[in-house]
Every structure is written in C-alpha cells, then in structure tokens.
Amino acid sequence: MAKTILHMLTPLAHMSPFDVNMAADAGFDVVATYTNVSLAEVAGLTQDAMFSRAPRDATRTGLFIAGKDAFLALDMLDAAAKSLLKPFEISLFADPAGSFTTAAAMLAVVEKTYAARFGKTLAGARIAIFGATGVVGTAAGVIGALEGAEVTFVGHDGIARVTRLAQEVKRRFGVEIGVADGATAQARGVVLAVNEIALCAAKAGVRVLDAAQIDAASELKIAADVNAVPPLGVEGVELHANGEPLGRHGAVGIGALAIGNVKYRTESGLFKQMTESGKPLKLDFRHAFALARTLA
Ligand SMILES: NC(=O)c1ccc[n+]([C@@H]2O[C@H](COP(=O)([O-])OP(=O)(O)OC[C@H]3O[C@@H](n4cnc5c(N)ncnc54)[C@H](OP(=O)(O)O)[C@@H]3O)[C@@H](O)[C@H]2O)c1
Known part of the structure; x- marks a missing residue:
C-alpha cells in the first residue's frame, strides 16, 4: 500500500x-x-x-x-x-496553533459539565471569552455562537479590536457576538456578573481572573482555563480541575490539562481520520468540535 x-x-x-x-x-x-x-x-x-x-x-x-x-x-x-x-x-x-482542536475541546468539556451539573445546553448560555483576540479565543467564540450561545468577546485593551473581530466573525459565519471591555479588574468583574460561563484563553502565564472576582460572580456556573503556565488564568482553577467547586456561588472549574487531554485526542483523531478515510476530507474547527464532543 x-x-x-x-x-x-x-x-x-x-x-x-x-x-x-x-x-x-x-x-x-x-x-x-x-x-x-x-x-x-x-x-x-x-x-x-x-x-x-x-x-x-x-x-x-x-x-x-x-x-x-x-x-x-x-x-x-x-x-x-x-x-x-x-x-x-x-x-x-x-488547526492553526492547535487552536481549533483546543477550542473544540474546551467547548466540549464545558458543554458536558454544563449539562451534567446544571442541566443546561450551550444554546442560550451567556459565555464571556477572555483572550478573544487570540486564535484559541476566537475559535472558541465561533464554536459557541454557532451552537446558539450568547457569546461576548472581552478585550484586554478595550473594545476596539474585539469589535472588529466580532464584525469579521459575523461576516464569515453569520453569527452575532457581543463585546465588552476587560481592561481593568473592575471591568472584568462587570463582565463576570452577567455571564454564566467564563472561557479563559489568554496568553500563557497571564492571570485574568482572581479569587475575589470569582467569589463576587453570582451568575457564574463554569470557569474554564486553557493556560497551563503559572500563574494560571483563573485563580482557584487548577491544571487538572474537571468540575471542582469554585467560588461562593456553586460554580465549578475546568483546568488546562482536563481540556488538553481532550484536545490531544481530538487532534490525533482528526489526523487518524485523514490516514484512514477512503474519501477526501476537509477538516476545520467544526469537525474538531464534533469529534471532541464524542471524547469529552
Ligand atoms: N490546554 C491546551 O491544550 C492548549 C493548547 C493550545 C494553547 N493553549 C493555551 O491557550 C491560550 C491561548 O492560546 P493562543 O495561541 O490563542 O494565545 P495568544 O496568541 O498568546 O493570545 C491569547 C490572548 O491573550 C491576550 N493577551 C496577551 N497579553 C495579555 C494580558 N497581559 N492580559 C490579558 N490578555 C492578554 C492576547 O491579546 P493580544 O491580541 O493583544 O495579543 C490574546 O487575546 C494560551 O495560554 C496557550 O498556552 C492551551
């Protein structure tokens, strides 16, 4: 052969x-x-x-x-x-910078946890994306919005860049994504107050959310973080966290290695699909999410 x-x-x-x-x-x-x-x-x-x-x-x-x-x-x-x-x-x-498979894994683990712990689906969920201008954050936002979530891109330097990003997402995928300022701790607290899911896809080694912000977020159900380099993106969400309690309002945390485990198998699985398929494939973040859902 x-x-x-x-x-x-x-x-x-x-x-x-x-x-x-x-x-x-x-x-x-x-x-x-x-x-x-x-x-x-x-x-x-x-x-x-x-x-x-x-x-x-x-x-x-x-x-x-x-x-x-x-x-x-x-x-x-x-x-x-x-x-x-x-x-x-x-x-x-x-799969640029592993972002499609990472974002897919993040959404798949969050989706599974949201259903198991809170009986809810991604459709209609209010999701804030920190690190939205990165490849992982952008892909996570698109996957979430295509699933019917109310996604907000949070800009770490104001709303100008995330506004342009949301416009480009609308042009390409036909989905609306909101924007919010996350330049200060206070602004990030305002974002957390109205969202049920916080996805942290910021640069490696950058802490985005601290324990006081998490404790104050009464609507928050899940905080997920893909940053595996200390300090981790969300204080209180450890690397292996996979539904551990977080904060004072019944939220749970999902850490970078819990997501990384699904990411690894998703990327590997898509490569295997390529080697084994009798038909030509064209694989992007949508296929990554479909596979990650079966692996989460
Ligand atoms: N767990 C896994 O399996 C896995 C796999 C792949 C990647 N990752 C991790 O996923 C994360 C995102 O990856 P990426 O490639 O998209 O990363 P990236 O290109 O480094 O950017 C991530 C985001 O962080 C923002 N950022 C930069 N400095 C910041 C600061 N001081 N405060 C807040 N935000 C800041 C960036 O904004 P700018 O646009 O201004 O740069 C961007 O929006 C990284 O932590 C990476 O290590 C995890």
Whole structure:
C-alpha cells in the first residue's frame, strides 16, 4: 500500500514541532514541512502534492494548515480545497496553533459539565471569552455562537479590536457576538456578573481572573482555563480541575490539562481520520468540535 504523506504548511517561520509529533504519532509515514507560505502559494503547493500520486492513493496524501491566525488558516484551507481536481482530491485539515482542536475541546468539556451539573445546553448560555483576540479565543467564540450561545468577546485593551473581530466573525459565519471591555479588574468583574460561563484563553502565564472576582460572580456556573503556565488564568482553577467547586456561588472549574487531554485526542483523531478515510476530507474547527464532543 502507498505510504501516507502529510504536507504541513505554515505562513510562519517555523512549523510547530507539537503538530509534527502529533501527525507522526497518529500514523503518517512521511511528514514534510513548508514554512513562510503565503496564501497565494497554497494552490500551487496543493496541486504539486496532488498530481504526483495515482488517484487511488490520493486520500493517502494530506495537507495540514498551521500558523497563528484563524481566518488566514481558513482562507488557506479554502484555497487548497478550490485547487483540488477530481479524481486526485487529497485530504485537508486546518488547526492553526492547535487552536481549533483546543477550542473544540474546551467547548466540549464545558458543554458536558454544563449539562451534567446544571442541566443546561450551550444554546442560550451567556459565555464571556477572555483572550478573544487570540486564535484559541476566537475559535472558541465561533464554536459557541454557532451552537446558539450568547457569546461576548472581552478585550484586554478595550473594545476596539474585539469589535472588529466580532464584525469579521459575523461576516464569515453569520453569527452575532457581543463585546465588552476587560481592561481593568473592575471591568472584568462587570463582565463576570452577567455571564454564566467564563472561557479563559489568554496568553500563557497571564492571570485574568482572581479569587475575589470569582467569589463576587453570582451568575457564574463554569470557569474554564486553557493556560497551563503559572500563574494560571483563573485563580482557584487548577491544571487538572474537571468540575471542582469554585467560588461562593456553586460554580465549578475546568483546568488546562482536563481540556488538553481532550484536545490531544481530538487532534490525533482528526489526523487518524485523514490516514484512514477512503474519501477526501476537509477538516476545520467544526469537525474538531464534533469529534471532541464524542471524547469529552
Ligand atoms: N490546554 C491546551 O491544550 C492548549 C493548547 C493550545 C494553547 N493553549 C493555551 O491557550 C491560550 C491561548 O492560546 P493562543 O495561541 O490563542 O494565545 P495568544 O496568541 O498568546 O493570545 C491569547 C490572548 O491573550 C491576550 N493577551 C496577551 N497579553 C495579555 C494580558 N497581559 N492580559 C490579558 N490578555 C492578554 C492576547 O491579546 P493580544 O491580541 O493583544 O495579543 C490574546 O487575546 C494560551 O495560554 C496557550 O498556552 C492551551
């Protein structure tokens, strides 16, 4: 049988070693990396990978899109998909900075906990996203909004950038996302007071919410954090927390390693789908969320 080959493209100077390891461990025989790739170069590289193999081996060829920009990765994914020609169609997967699989895992664990502890679904849930301008936060917001949640992007430097981000999300996905200022501890407290779920996707090593803010948040049901580097993003939510009590109003916490466990299996699972599928796949955060829900 022909070898499974994964071509890994990034617009950045380096391909993520994390993703290379994940792809190899998931079963790809050959992994090749391409750096500093522009959007305009994606179609040519895709066709170069595609035409060199017999049609029967097309699905044993994969293209992975990395980087640090969710929208650019989706544009690259679309450019690759548009350049495919029957019967040579190969499989495609975008997961920039691991963000799609991380956001998917975060929402899947939160969804499971929200149902089990509070009997509620994501539809209609009020979700505040801290670190919204990062790839993980943006993807988490889009997944939540597509599930019918009332999502708010919280800006750590005011509302200007998160407003532009919400407009771009509306243009691309047709969902409304609110915005709020989170530049000061007081402003973050105001946000927490009206939200049931706080998703913390801020930069590694940055504490966003402290214990006093959590204690004051009477509406809060779940605080989830993906930052695994001390100080953790939410005071009182430890790395392995998976529904542990939090604060004075019956909330629970979900920590970075509880989410990371599902993230790891989601990314690995999507790579495995690529190596095993008889049909060409085009995988993004939606497929990541669908798989993460089965793993959470
Ligand atoms: N647990 C897991 O499995 C897993 C997997 C992948 C990533 N992660 C973690 O997920 C988090 C988000 O990843 P990412 O790639 O999206 O990170 P990122 O690019 O570093 O950005 C995260 C967000 O944090 C914001 N930020 C920067 N400095 C801040 C500050 N002083 N106060 C508050 N917010 C600040 C950024 O704003 P700007 O736009 O201004 O930069 C951005 O909105 C990181 O902690 C990362 O380590 C976890």
